[in-house]
Amino acid sequence: MNGTTAARYGAYAVGTVLMGIGAYGIVAHVPDLFGWAVWFAGGAVLHDAVFAPAVLLVGAVVTRRPVLQGALAVGGVLTLVALPMVLRLGARPDNPSILPLHYGWNLLIVLAVVAAVAAVVWWRRR
Amino acid sequence: MVRGPAEVIAGRFTSRLHDERVAAWLGIALGVSFGTAFVTGLISHFMQHPPGWLHWPSRPVNLYRVTQGLHVIGGLATIPLLLAKLWTVYPRLFQWPPFRSAGQAIERGAVFVLVGGAVFQLATGLFNIAYWYPFPFFFTVAHYWTAYLVVGALVVHVANQASKVRHTVMTRPEDAVPRRAFLLTVAAASGAVALATVGETLSPLARLALLAPRRPGTGPQRLPVNKTAYAAGITAVPPEWRLRVTGAVGRELSLSLADLRALPVRTVRLPIACVEGWSASGDWEGVRLRDVLRLAGVADGARVRVESLERYGAYRTSWVEPRHWHDGLTLLALGLNGEPLALDHGAPCRLIAPDRPGVMQTKWVGGLVVA
Numbered sequence: 042m043n044g045t046t047a048a049r050y051g052a053y054a055v056g057t058v059l060m061g062i063g064a065y066g067i068v069a070h071v072p073d074l075f076g077w078a079v080w081f082a083g084g085a086v087l088h089d090a091v092f093a094p095a096v097l098l099v100g101a102v103v104t105r106r107p108v109l110q111g112a113l114a115v116g117g118v119l120t121l122v123a124l125p126m127v128l129r130l131g132a133r134p135d136n137p138s139i140l141p142l143h144y145g146w147n148l149l150i151v152l153a154v155v156a157a158v159a160a161v162v163w164w165r166r167r
Numbered sequence: 168m169v170r171g172p173a174e175v176i177a178g179r180f181t182s183r184l185h186d187e188r189v190a191a192w193l194g195i196a197l198g199v200s201f202g203t204a205f206v207t208g209l210i211s212h213f214m215q216h217p218p219g220w221l222h223w224p225s226r227p228v229n230l231y232r233v234t235q236g237l238h239v240i241g242g243l244a245t246i247p248l249l250l251a252k253l254w255t256v257y258p259r260l261f262q263w264p265p266f267r268s269a270g271q272a273i274e275r276g277a278v279f280v281l282v283g284g285a286v287f288q289l290a291t292g293l294f295n296i297a298y299w300y301p302f303p304f305f306f307t308v309a310h311y312w313t314a315y316l317v318v319g320a321l322v323v324h325v326a327n328q329a330s331k332v333r334h335t336v337m338t339r340p341e342d343a344v345p346r347r348a349f350l351l352t353v354a355a356a357s358g359a360v361a362l363a364t365v366g367e368t369l370s371p372l373a374r375l376a377l378l379a380p381r382r383p384g385t386g387p388q389r390l391p392v393n394k395t396a397y398a399a400g401i402t403a404v405p406p407e408w409r410l411r412v413t414g415a416v417g418r419e420l421s422l423s424l425a426d427l428r429a430l431p432v433r434t435v436r437l438p439i440a441c442v443e444g445w446s447a448s449g450d451w452e453g454v455r456l457r458d459v460l461r462l463a464g465v466a467d468g469a470r471v472r473v474e475s476l477e478r479y480g481a482y483r484t485s486w487v488e489p490r491h492w493h494d495g496l497t498l499l500a501l502g503l504n505g506e507p508l509a510l511d512h513g514a515p516c517r518l519i520a521p522d523r524p525g526v527m528q529t530k531w532v533g534g535l536v537v538a
Contacts, residue, residue, distance in 0.1 A: 045330065052326035059319030060280065066312030076303030081313070084286030085279065093257050100182070107345065111352040118247045118356045119363065122293065123378045131298030131380075135397040136511075138386030139298050147377035151363055 108166065112159035116152050123148045180258040183344045191332040192350055193252040198325060200245040201285070205318050207238035211442055212311055214524055217488070225494040228521040232440035235524070236368040239444025240361055242292050247356035249285055251349075277323045284317035296443045297380050307442075367445040383447035387509040390449045393441055393525055396510040399477045401531055404515045410459070410499070414472075414537035417464020424515055427501065430454040430462075435496045441525040451519045452502035456492045459499060459535070467493075470538045473518050476531040485527040487520065496521045499532060 071077045096117075103109050125131065126144040133139055214223050214231065224230070266272040288310065295306045302309070340346070366376025370383045386392050396402070410427060412420035432454060440446040460471065468489055477483040491497055497520040501508055508514040513530025520528065 049326045049329075052322050056277075056319045056322035056326065059315050059322060061319070063312050063315030063317075063319060066315065067309070070308050070312060071304050073303045077309055080291070080302055080304075080309075081283045081287050084290055085283040088253060088282070088286055089257075089260060093254065096254060097257070107348065111348075111355075114251075114352060115247075115356040115359060118250060119359055119378070122243060122246055122360050123363075125294055125297030125299050126378055126380055131294075131300075133298070133395075133398075135395045136392055138381070138391040140380050141382055141385045142377065142379075144378065151359070151377055155359070 108159055108163040111162075112155055115159075116155045119151055119155065120148060123151070176261045183342070184346065184349050185255055185258050186344065186346075187331065188335050188340060188344075189346050189349060190252065190255045191328075191335040192346075193248060193255060193353065194328065194332060195336070197245065197248050197252055197285075198321065200241055200248060201317065201321055204238055204242050204245070204288075205314055207234045207241075208311070208314055210234045211238065211524065215442075215527065217486075222488065222490060223522070225491045225497070225521050225523075228437065228496065229440075230522045231524060232368065232438050232446045232522075235440055235442060235444055236365070236446065239292070239296060240365045240368065242289060243364055244357040244361040246289050246293070247353055247360060249289060251353040251356075253282065274323075274327055277320045277327075280316055281320035281324050284313055284320060287313055288317055298443075368440075370447065379445070380443070381441075381445035381447075383445070386447075387511045388449070388503045388506055390439065390447050390503065390512065391441075391445060392511045393443075394480075394482075394530070396514075396531070399475075399480065399531065401476060401510065404510065405476070408515055408533070410516060410532065411534040412459065412463040412537070413534065415466065415469060416537050420459070420463045422459070424501070427454055427459075427499065427516070430458050432501075433495075433498060435498060435519070437496060437519050437521055439519075439525045439528060440523075446525075449503050450505065451498055451500040452505075453498035453500035453516070453519070455495055456487065456497045456499055456518070456520075456535075457495070460492060460537070463535075463537070465537050472536040472538065473529040473532055474534040474536060475529050476533040482526045482529070485518070485529045487518070491520050491523065494521060 067077060068074065099113060100110060103113065123144060126140060126142075127148055129140055129144070131140065211231070211234065213221055217223065266275055291302060291306055291310055291313075294301065295310070300306065360378075362372075362375060363378040364376055365379075366372035366374065367379035367381040367383065373383050376382060381391050383391065408424065410420070410422045412422070432452060434450055434452045436448055436450050438446045438448045456471075460469075465471070470489070471487045471492055473485050473487060475483045487497070497518075500513075500517050500519045501515065503509065503512055508517060513532070516532045517530045518528050518532060
């Protein structure tokens with residue numbers, strides 16, 4: 042067994058131990074194990090079955106326009122990150138210091154900046 | 168040769184960016200960002216649940232502010248990286264046959280844990296900072312333990328891919344695939360997410376934080392609040408309020424507000440650095456915790472439990488270790504930003520100490536119990 046192979050098996054051992062700690066902790070400390078598992082597997086399934094095909098579909102529609110594709114990707118991911126704020130799902134009437142901004146308008150401003158930057162990039166690449 | 172339906176799908180991915188070189192660079196970036204999130208996450212966890220051997224320092228004052236800011240803003244900036252990586256390797260989901268050996272089956276299993284766990288961590292983290300809890304488990308518990316699963320799967324994945332990645336990034340591509348433009352776009356997305364949120368902890372950039380769930384300077388007495396008095400079930404300062412110092416003390420104390428104000432009053436500038444990643448500084452006025460403890464004749468090595476008037480809640484008490492209570496910046500605060508402490512900030516008296524998570528800056532203090 043050479044050094045690289047030894048390092049690889051060492052890493053397998055470390056990784057397995059860490060996953061074991063995680064699995065133990067979840068079983069021992071998360072009462073609703075099924076609920077956790079639904080969220081754990083659900084994220085991957087939702088990505089692979091819904092999110093990724095939707096992105097690929099958009100990519101197929103705007104094919105061969107790389108600046109537009111890039112702008113849609115950046116704007117899309119910013120929208121995704123901002124969505125919980127825009128929808129204000131966590132707002133509490135007793136605490137106005139939580140989610141204090143007008144996130145819908147702010148997202149539009151951010152998207153306008155993305156569009157402006159993309160326009161400049163497109164202009165320079167012509 | 169018979170082609171399976173999955174193989175037909177895999178053949179339809181025409182973009183040449185679905186390649187190993189892009190996956191390798193994104194993988195390196197993700198390794199760094201998940202590694203950073205794991206380390207900063209462990210720091211935050213063990214600060215709140217310290218094992219006996221761990222003595223977290225009280226200085227530098229802003230250490231926790233930085234590690235937790237890195238955890239949350241870095242985590243948000245990781246979202247574009249992960250999505251780009253999954254897009255790049257998506258065709259491999261349809262490889263046919265799904266595996267050719269037991270080893271490959273285990274490898275794909277580890278990748279599932281990695282992908283499921285990574286999406287889980289980023290999604291629950293994002294929902295948590297937005298104060299939205301649609302899931303049937305405690306965020307902190309699930310996020311903490313799932314981190315070990317993700318990092319374990321990441322170590323296995325790195326072991327499997329390391330030699331391939333090393334070879335790939337060390338050789339010059341001989342084709343004209345626009346990888347640089349693609350990776351720069353991903354970096355731009357990460358940078359944009361960070362720039363639109365980092366101002367919730369880096370106050371000079373506060374006005375740029377258009378998408379952050381918090382804004383420093385917004386809240387009662389120009390400071391955000393995590394748990395209001397209403398949420399804690401506290402409607403007013405009890406008129407008969409006293410600070411009781413009990414436990415392993417030379418003499419028990421029961422101090423009124425006037426008694427406290429008779430001690431030397433100090434003003435310190437310290438941040439509230441929340442586990443949710445935001446932070447904001449305030450000018451706190453109050454008496455040093457160590458002055459009160461000395462008055463009670465407390466031993467130098469004692470640990471102190473600060474108790475709130477709150478009846479319930481996981482954070483109604485917090486421990487103060489010797490390093491923190493010896494620090495002259497650690498106050499029992501009675502005022503904030505030039506005014507008497509607002510009820511939402513813990514009136515009449517709250518703990519404020521350097522380099523400590525916000526949930527451990529106990530509000531509505533009613534007692535100190537010395538161990």
